[in-house]
Amino acid sequence: MLTKVLPADAAAIAKAAAILRGGGLVAFPTETVYGLGANALVERAVAGIFAAKGRPSNNPLIVHVADVAEAAQLSSAWPASAKQLADAFWPGPLTLVVPASPRIPSIVTAGGSAVALRVPAHMVAQSLLRFCGLPLAAPSANRSSSISPTRAEHVLSSLEGRIPMILDGGPTPGGLESTVLDLTVSPPALLRPGLVTPSQIEAVIGPISRQASTVGMLKSPGMLARHYAPRTPLECVAGDGCRAVQALVNQGLRVGWLPMAEQYEQLDVANGVVLAMPLDPSAYAAQLYAALHTLDVSGVDRIVVTSPPMGDEWLAVHDRLRRASTIL
Ligand code: TXA
Ligand code: MG
Numbered sequence: 001m002l003t004k005v006l007p008a009d010a011a012a013i014a015k016a017a018a019i020l021r022g023g024g025l026v027a028f029p030t031e032t033v034y035g036l037g038a039n040a041l042v043e044r045a046v047a048g049i050f051a052a053k054g055r056p057s058n059n060p061l062i063v064h065v066a067d068v069a070e071a072a073q074l075s076s077a078w079p080a081s082a083k084q085l086a087d088a089f090w091p092g093p094l095t096l097v098v099p100a101s102p103r104i105p106s107i108v109t110a111g112g113s114a115v116a117l118r119v120p121a122h123m124v125a126q127s128l129l130r131f132c133g134l135p136l137a138a139p140s141a142n143r144s145s146s147i148s149p150t151r152a153e154h155v156l157s158s159l160e161g162r163i164p165m166i167l168d169g170g171p172t173p174g175g176l177e178s179t180v181l182d183l184t185v186s187p188p189a190l191l192r193p194g195l196v197t198p199s200q201i202e203a204v205i206g207p208i209s210r211q212a213s214t215v216g217m218l219k220s221p222g223m224l225a226r227h228y229a230p231r232t233p234l235e236c237v238a239g240d241g242c243r244a245v246q247a248l249v250n251q252g253l254r255v256g257w258l259p260m261a262e263q264y265e266q267l268d269v270a271n272g273v274v275l276a277m278p279l280d281p282s283a284y285a286a287q288l289y290a291a292l293h294t295l296d297v298s299g300v301d302r303i304v305v306t307s308p309p310m311g312d313e314w315l316a317v318h319d320r321l322r323r324a325s326t327i328l
Contacts, residue, residue, distance in 0.1 A: 003160045005152055008124040008167040016167055017132035020045075025052060027141040027155045028128050029169035030120040032093045032178050032195065033148040033289070034155050035064065035138030036163065037128070040074075043105040046137050050107075052162040055144040060110040061137040062095050062178070063117050066129040071117045074101050074135060081183055081205045088204045091121035093178040093195040108137050114184050124169040140177060141166075147230055147296070147324070150175050150289045157297075175286035176316050181208065193316040195285065230296040232256065233326040234303040240264055241306035245272075248302050256295030258288075259306045273298050277306075281313040288317060292324065 006012035008029065016026040020037060023045040027036050036052065038045040040063045050057055065071045068086040072078040075098040082096050100108075100115035109115050120126065129136060140148035142158040149155040152168035159166075179194030181201060189209040190198055198210050237244040241257065242265050248255045254271045261276040275291045278284045295303050305321055308314050 001161055001164060003156060003163055003166060005156060005166045005168050008169040010127075012165075012167055013124070013127050013131050016128055016165055019165055020128075020132045020134060020136065023048070025049060025163045025165075026128070027149075027152075027159065027163060027166040028125055028138075029122050029152075029167065029172050030064070030125045030138075030174075031122040031172060032120075032174040032176060033150055033172055034141040034152070034166075035120075035125070035136070036141035036155075036159070037064070037136035037138040039132075040064075040108055040135040040137035041103060041105065043107050046105060046107045049137060049139060052159060053139060053142070053144045055139065057107070058110050059139075059144075060112060060116060061108050061139050062180075063104070063108060063115055064120055064125065064129060064136045064138050065117060066126065067091075067119060070135065071096075071119060074104060074115060074117060075099055076101050079183055081188060084204050085181070085183075085201065086119070089196055089200075090119040091126065092119070093121070093174055094118065094201075095178045095180045095192075095194075097180065097182040097184060097191065099184060114182070116180060118178055122169065122172070124167055128167070145229065147289050147292050148177060150286075150293075154289075154293050171286075171290065173286060174282075175289055176320060179316070185209075193319045195282075195316060197312045197315060199312050229324045229326075230292045230303060232296050232300060232303050234292075234305065234321075234324050236305045236307050236321045236325050238307050241304055242267055245269060245304050248304065253301040254299070256298060256300035256303045257306075258291055258295075258304070260308060264306065273300055277308070281308070281311075281317060284308060284314075285317055288320065 077099045095118040097116045141155045150172045179196040180192035182189040256273045
């Protein structure tokens with residue numbers, strides 16, 4: 001299959017909508033990462049996503065909708081907390097897990113009784129949802145368990161030949177996947193940290209459980225430890241990282257290093273690659289996956305990441321770095 005990459009203008013969005021209405025797959029940008037969309041109401045269409053990604057069928061999918069009214073229609077109960085959170089954060093990078101309407105095929109929920117819903121903020125995602133008039137099941141547009149794509153070229157290098165179309169909307173602004181919050185348990189449980197922080201959520205609905213339970217893990221296999229990983233072995237180190245990098249260089253290894261900007265000594269990383277990362281958490285999140293993609297294709301032997309600061313705004317970054325690490 002030929003994979004077309006089209007700039008996401010009105011004509012391309014119309015073509016993409018036609019593919020989706022015909023049960024096909026389209027990759028499109030959201031404010032977090034690129035998604036691989038299919039009609040969420042048709043089992044065969046959704047099966048195409050699992051096939052293209054090589055995704056295990058026990059991992060449920062997020063359904064993207066144009067607005068909160070459509071989200072409420074796809075759930076069998078729309079709790080007060082969902083209404084409050086939707087008012088506060090939608091459109092945006094927060095996914096809410098609620099009881100599923102019987103209209104949702106079980107392939108979407110991996111056989112469970114809950115569905116994950118989100119209203120994306122990206123203009124291309126919004127236009128596509130409105131133009132096709134369908135809810136779109138959309139995981140990140142990459143082969144299963146590799147790093148999520150934040151640019152059209154990342155999607156292409158992972159899924160070329162497996163999908164008919166990629167809408168190119170440039171780099172995604174957020175850079176990390178949405179926060180996933182389970183509203184079917186009390187208190188609500190954070191299943192995946194993301195760009196909306198626990199404190200922001202708690203300011204709206206009160207205390208949530210921040211530690212995903214084992215039940216939560218099985219419920220949300222995206223929580224399984226090694227998940228968002230580059231192919232190159234990656235190690236996240238405390239301090240400035242210089243010693244770890246120097247030790248690997250001394251062994252004759254080519255090192256890809258992600259130090260914190262303005263905090264690192266210039267080392268002579270012979271034949272290596274150094275990409276200084278921003279000190280601001282949102283800017284860091286926006287660049288992390290692109291940096292890991294760059295290091296992965298640069299042919300370095302090892303990746304060293306200087307651990308960023310702790311704190312609520314860094315939670316999602318630390319979560320993804322832990323999952324990307326070879327040494328857990
Ligand atoms: O930012 C994002 O969320 C991106 C963009 C494309 O929207 N999507 C994304 O999808 O990251 P994916 O499939 O890579 O991750 C979905 C996460 C997984 O951890 C999955 O286990 C969890 O959401 N999830 C989906 N449906 C669920 C459900 N019904 N119950 C519990 N967890 C669910
Ligand atoms: Mg993913």
